Amino acid sequence: MSVREILKMGDPRLLRVAEPVRQFGAELDALIADMFDTMYAANGAGLAAPQIGVNLQLVIFGFKQNQRYPDAPQVPETVLINPLLTPLSEQQEEGFEGCLSVPGLRGSVPRWTSLRYEGVDQLQQPIRREVDGFHARVVQHEVDHLHGILYPMRIKDFSRFGYTAVMFPELDPDQDD
Secondary structure, eight states: OOOOOOOOTTOGGGGSOOBOOOOOSHHHHHHHHHHHHHHHHTTOSEEEGGGGTOOBSEEEEEESOOTTSTTOOOEEEEEEEEEEEEESSSOEEEEEEEETTEEEEEEEEEEESEEEEEEEOTTOOEEEEEEEHHHHHHHHHHHHHTTTOOGGGGOSOGGGEEEHHHHOTTSOTTSOO
16 A cells, blocks of 8 residues: 555644544445554554545554554554444543644643544454553544544643653654644
């Protein structure tokens, strides 16, 4: 398949609310393959269809190891279509996030610590998982893209937002987030 261009913050297409996926088949499968190629090429933890200019409720995520998040536990490789998130408690936790659409920056973002996500995969098989920790953070971050929300919009304390190379010099400064 192919690596697609990732839209950057400031592109108005990233602010749209995505449309539900209604058509399944070869075209969707090709899009998903391109999304995985794009995510892998950028060393991403996840990618939402709007980030490559496709206005559909489709996210992918998952990795065994990720150099951008070296201390993060594994997250199963997942295709999630038309997702619904339900927090499982009121508890939230601050954590640093980066984004392929906001390269070179990181910020501390509050997220639910545990949640249930539901949707379907590319074969229209139901997905329903209860997750916590980094897995829950990744899902929330990606699903936010489907609502036109980039993580800087959720930052409460901008003293905890800045360039990755300055705030986290142990990470590869040449690596886009």
